[in-house]
Amino acid sequence: MAEAPASGPASTVATGKSFWFSGKGAVAGIPYLWLFVFFLVPFAIVFRISLSEPVIAQPPYSPLFGADGSYQGSFFNYQLLFDDALFRGAYLNSLWVAGISTLVTLLIGYPMAYVIARARPLVRNLLLMAVMLPFWSSFLLRVYALKTIMADTGLVNGLLLNLGLIDAPIRMLQTDFALYVGISYTYLPFMILPLYATLERLDWSLVEAAEDLGCRPWKAFLLVTLPLSVPGMIAGAMLVFIPATGEFVIPNMLGASDTLMIGRMLWDTFFSERDWTLASSLAVVLLLLLVLPIMVFQIAESRREERA
Amino acid sequence: MSRRGGKIALLGLVSAGFAFLYLPLVVLVVFSFNGSKLVSVWGGWSTKWYLELFSNEQILNAAWLSLKIAMINATGATLLGTMAGLVLARFGRFGGRALFTGLIAAPLVMPDVIIGISLLLTFVSMEQLIGWPHGRGIDTILIAHITFSTAYVAIVVQSRASGLDRSIEEAALDLGARPITAFLLITLPMLAPALASGWLLAFTLSLDDLVIASFVSGPGSSTLPMVIFSKVRLGVTPEINALATLLIGAVALAAGAATWIQIRRSSRA
Numbered sequence: 001m002a003e004a005p006a007s008g009p010a011s012t013v014a015t016g017k018s019f020w021f022s023g024k025g026a027v028a029g030i031p032y033l034w035l036f037v038f039f040l041v042p043f044a045i046v047f048r049i050s051l052s053e054p055v056i057a058q059p060p061y062s063p064l065f066g067a068d069g070s071y072q073g074s075f076f077n078y079q080l081l082f083d084d085a086l087f088r089g090a091y092l093n094s095l096w097v098a099g100i101s102t103l104v105t106l107l108i109g110y111p112m113a114y115v116i117a118r119a120r121p122l123v124r125n126l127l128l129m130a131v132m133l134p135f136w137s138s139f140l141l142r143v144y145a146l147k148t149i150m151a152d153t154g155l156v157n158g159l160l161l162n163l164g165l166i167d168a169p170i171r172m173l174q175t176d177f178a179l180y181v182g183i184s185y186t187y188l189p190f191m192i193l194p195l196y197a198t199l200e201r202l203d204w205s206l207v208e209a210a211e212d213l214g215c216r217p218w219k220a221f222l223l224v225t226l227p228l229s230v231p232g233m234i235a236g237a238m239l240v241f242i243p244a245t246g247e248f249v250i251p252n253m254l255g256a257s258d259t260l261m262i263g264r265m266l267w268d269t270f271f272s273e274r275d276w277t278l279a280s281s282l283a284v285v286l287l288l289l290l291v292l293p294i295m296v297f298q299i300a301e302s303r304r305e306e307r308a
Numbered sequence: 309m310s311r312r313g314g315k316i317a318l319l320g321l322v323s324a325g326f327a328f329l330y331l332p333l334v335v336l337v338v339f340s341f342n343g344s345k346l347v348s349v350w351g352g353w354s355t356k357w358y359l360e361l362f363s364n365e366q367i368l369n370a371a372w373l374s375l376k377i378a379m380i381n382a383t384g385a386t387l388l389g390t391m392a393g394l395v396l397a398r399f400g401r402f403g404g405r406a407l408f409t410g411l412i413a414a415p416l417v418m419p420d421v422i423i424g425i426s427l428l429l430t431f432v433s434m435e436q437l438i439g440w441p442h443g444r445g446i447d448t449i450l451i452a453h454i455t456f457s458t459a460y461v462a463i464v465v466q467s468r469a470s471g472l473d474r475s476i477e478e479a480a481l482d483l484g485a486r487p488i489t490a491f492l493l494i495t496l497p498m499l500a501p502a503l504a505s506g507w508l509l510a511f512t513l514s515l516d517d518l519v520i521a522s523f524v525s526g527p528g529s530s531t532l533p534m535v536i537f538s539k540v541r542l543g544v545t546p547e548i549n550a551l552a553t554l555l556i557g558a559v560a561l562a563a564g565a566a567t568w569i570q571i572r573r574s575s576r577a
Binding site (some may be wrong): 019020023024027028029030031032033035036038039040041042043045046049059103108109111112114115121122125126129130131132133134135137138139140141142144145146147148149153155185188217218238239242243245246247248249252253263266267270276280281286287290294297298301304 | 311314317319321322324325326328329330331332333335336339346388389391392394395399402403404408409410411412413415416417418419420421422423425426427429430432433436438451454455456459462487507508512515516518519523533536538540541546551552555556559560561563566567568571576
């Protein structure tokens with residue numbers, strides 16, 4: 001973001017301590033404090049509980065410090081995670097499923113974002129609304145609809161059977177295929193919108209110049225449009241990849257009962273096994289895995305802000 | 309490939325994409341009028357699932373609770389998010405800005421299970437330390453929802469605020485308006501469309517949240533998604549199709565009205 005020059009009383013740049021004791025400081029302070037207490041501090045608490053050992057009592061974890069003030073935290077849970085191949089498999093599979101789904105949303109979303117960005121303003125608004133509309137209606141119900149479409153006795157199998165293309169229903173539910181369809185479907189708007197925002201601001205005269213200079217349309221696209229839309233692709237990929245890695249509902253409803261996804265494992269550890277400490281360490285490791293892409297996202301965002 | 313061929317292929321791809329987005333909605337609507345209890349078997353047109361839905365008290369209570377939470381959440385998140393959005397768009401550099409920006413961006417991507425478990429453990433720890441919040445219920449769901457909705461509102465407000473022409477505000481200030489007057493009379497009305505869409509976004513996000521609410525709710529505070537989830541887990545229940553159709557209808561009406569207003573305004577301008 002461009003630094004505001006001191007052109008009026010409202011745009012004086014406050015620096016140092018004086019900022020937090022001005023009226024502006026109060027405006028910034030309220031949301032800051034809220035997000036600090038209810039978003040940042042909770043991670044510290046999860047980390048602290050992940051170092052405790054489970055006990056059967058309320059709350060079901062041992063205190064971090066003994067009665068004499070001595071530290072008694074342990075890496076018990078992390079040792080458990082590290083030793084068990086099941087957990088390692090769940091992390092790897094979550095990253096894999098999220099990666100494939102991100103790729104699918106990019107392949108489906110790019111042409112859509114491109115056409116929307118190049119449409120006339122009226123058509124563009126209508127198409128944008130059409131992308132947003134499913135997002136406003138319940139996500140849970142849309143995943144449920146996918147379930148009825150892909151079921152053994154569902155729409156797709158019924159159609160294929162009636163057309164005589166297959167003799168027996170194809171099993172789609174409770175497979176990885178259903179999982180990819182579900183995640184790509186749910187997160188598609190999160191890929192299209194940032195891509196559209198980037199493409200809409202793109203300087204199309206550069207593409208025209210390339211074509212005037214003899215570039216064929218597809219080559220102009222590959223050499224000019226595609227590289228210029230990389231920030232949108234990164235933003236979209238992060239908005240899909242990171243939440244998809246921890247997804248719980250879609251694997252639960254569409255995937256196989258033994259689908260290894262970390263979000264699901266965390267949920268079961270917490271609610272079924274009631275092991276709060278192990279669930280916390282599952283969350284901490286997932287968080288650490290996702291910090292890298294989040295940092296990439298942040299850097300890309302601040303670069304974009306600086307340019308704007 | 310010729311230019312024409314490329315265009316046709318592109319339009320084909322885009323149509324397929326939109327079909328992918330809309331097929332599940334169409335299925336929900338059509339099957340909500342299916343007289344048969346089996347999803348795959350068509351039993352003629354019927355509205356019996358709507359009657360069934362309106363006599364299901366569990367669903368109605370959950371829907372009412374979800375609506376209340378969504379409205380309070382949207383209002384709270386719009387207040388906090390507007391402040392945060394203005395801070396990002398207007399306040400320039402200040403000590404702690406980097407962390408502030410991170411706190412706004414992170415909830416947008418953070419997986420729900422992480423937000424859910426960390427907030428629940430926080431509420432449990434707070435209860436031990438200061439005795440509040442007592443147990444889990446509407447208030448804990450509200451705190452959780454406001455926390456993640458605020459980030460979305462902030463982004464919407466920020467993008468509108470940084471696109472605004474500041475010269476009008478500066479003129480008001482030069483003519484002697486106090487900053488608070490200039491804000492209320494000039495900035496706020498110009499931000500109004502962003503506030504409206506931010507409020508709606510927060511409302512929808514809250515109405516849609518299953519995972520976070522499941523972690524932070526207590527007995528007796530089941531939201532609509534929690535009831536739907538437990539029902540569809542047991543199998544297909546046609547009255548859920550009726551509920552979905554009502555939701556889709558309401559959203560389509562609201563969206564249609566918004567588009568109509570927008571088109572009228574832009575044709576006048």
